[in-house]
Amino acid sequence: MEYPVGVMDSVRSQRLIDHHCHGVVRRDLSRVDFERLLCEADGPGPWHGSLFDTHVGLAIRRYCAPLLDLARHASPEDYLSRRTELGHAEVARRMLSASGIDEFLVDTGLTDDDLTTVAELAALAGGRGRHVVRLERVAEQVVRTCTADEYADAFAVTLADATEGATAVKSIAAYRCGLDLRPDRPTPAEVARAAARWRDEIGNGAGVRLTDETLIRHGIWTGLDGGRPLQLHVGYGDRDADLRRGDPLLLTPLLRATVDAGVPVMLLHTYPFHRQAGYLAQVYDHVFVDVGLTLHNVGPRGRVVLAELLELAPFGSVLFSTDAYGLPELYAVGATMFRQALSAVLLTGLNAGYWSKPDADRFAGMICVGNAERAYSLLPAAVSSPRPPP
Numbered sequence: 339m340e341y342p343v344g345v346m347d348s349v350r351s352q353r354l355i356d357h358h359c360h361g362v363v364r365r366d367l368s369r370v371d372f373e374r375l376l377c378e379a380d381g382p383g384p385w386h387g388s389l390f391d392t393h394v395g396l397a398i399r400r401y402c403a404p405l406l407d408l409a410r411h412a413s414p415e416d417y418l419s420r421r422t423e424l425g426h427a428e429v430a431r432r433m434l435s436a437s438g439i440d441e442f443l444v445d446t447g448l449t450d451d452d453l454t455t456v457a458e459l460a461a462l463a464g465g466r467g468r469h470v471v472r473l474e475r476v477a478e479q480v481v482r483t484c485t486a487d488e489y490a491d492a493f494a495v496t497l498a499d500a501t502e503g504a505t506a507v508k509s510i511a512a513y514r515c516g517l518d519l520r521p522d523r524p525t526p527a528e529v530a531r532a533a534a535r536w537r538d539e540i541g542n543g544a545g546v547r548l549t550d551e552t553l554i555r556h557g558i559w560t561g562l563d564g565g566r567p568l569q570l571h572v573g574y575g576d577r578d579a580d581l582r583r584g585d586p587l588l589l590t591p592l593l594r595a596t597v598d599a600g601v602p603v604m605l606l607h608t609y610p611f612h613r614q615a616g617y618l619a620q621v622y623d624h625v626f627v628d629v630g631l632t633l634h635n636v637g638p639r640g641r642v643v644l645a646e647l648l649e650l651a652p653f654g655s656v657l658f659s660t661d662a663y664g665l666p667e668l669y670a671v672g673a674t675m676f677r678q679a680l681s682a683v684l685l686t687g688l689n690a691g692y693w694s695k696p697d698a699d700r701f702a703g704m705i706c707v708g709n710a711e712r713a714y715s716l717l718p719a720a721v722s723s724p725r726p727p728p
């Protein structure tokens with residue numbers, strides 16, 4: 339990857355662990371389909387026009403065009419036609435290897451047959467992949483297979499199976515009931531009552547989609563029992579998310595209640611609440627934070643957003659992620675924008691005399707790799723693939 343002058347060597351050369359990401363699409367894409375995957379909008383529209391005219395669209399033309407042998411800032415038409423000429427698999431290989439990411443913690447909760455598996459994604463990068471299990475999806479698998487009284491036990495057994503070999507669990511409570519979760523573990527009677535209500539709704543024709551706060555909270559506590567780190571969607575997301583209910587400060591009672599559980603809690607994305615998230619990471623030892631998805635969507639402002647996260651978040655509590663989904667380009671631009679932003683933050687402190695060069699280099703290693711290794715206890719990979727031939 340070609341970086342502007344000024345990116346620190348210790349950031350440029352770091353390998354990266356992407357602690358929250360998804361598969362990429364295994365087919366060639368039309369322009370509309372490509373634009374649908376660019377950012378959190380549903381797609382191009384009659385009013386906002388082409389989504390190439392966004393920071394992420396511009397970043398792809400700037401940083402990904404040269405990876406496809408085109409000049410920087412190639413037009414969207416030239417970019418997409420070259421993409422089709424090379425084919426999706428070759429494009430994905432080029433983007434993923436340019437990202438410098440060699441370890442992927444993949445949220446496999448989105449069901450789309452067009453997406454690469456964890457092993458396929460890792461193979462494209464010549465890296466390692468690990469699974470992250472979505473708690474709400476496990477609940478949705480379980481609810482139709484048991485009675486309301488059996489629900490809690492069935493959930494625990496199914497989750498134990500699903501997390502065999504997995505690295506973490508994840509909740510999308512923010513999308514379903516909001517983050518204003520009660521702190522206590524629901525009682526067996528509360529779980530059975532809530533499961534009965536949900537089963538009735540499904541029986542009356544409602545879709546199988548978990549939105550009940552009690553059952554979501556039950557899933558989170560059962561997930562914590564398994565001892566795996568808990569990822570929580572926070573803030574920025576697509577229009578299914580109600581951003582008013584995505585402020586991480588709403589999680590304060592739950593974070594207070596889980597501080598001694600011995601399990602790290604990862605607040606994902608966090609924008610535009612990244613300052614609140616940084617505060618939580620400072621006051622709760624078990625809280626980790628990132629601004630994944632955000633950095634490649636805010637363009638040159640990424641350095642400001644990351645600096646704001648790091649106003650209060652300890653350097654040992656910040657993680658890297660792309661939250662790439664669908665387009666392999668999002669891995670390349672996510673990693674590039676992150677390296678630029680991190681380098682800018684570290685150089686600012688270095689030039690102002692706030693820390694030394696060895697400190698800056700050490701922070702780079704922590705935020706790119708070391709914090710994730712510690713937080714997730716990353717041992718030899720669950721799914722690993724040799725580097726593909728060039």
Ligand SMILES: [Zn+2]
Nearest residue numbers: 358571606661
């Ligand atoms: Zn995400």
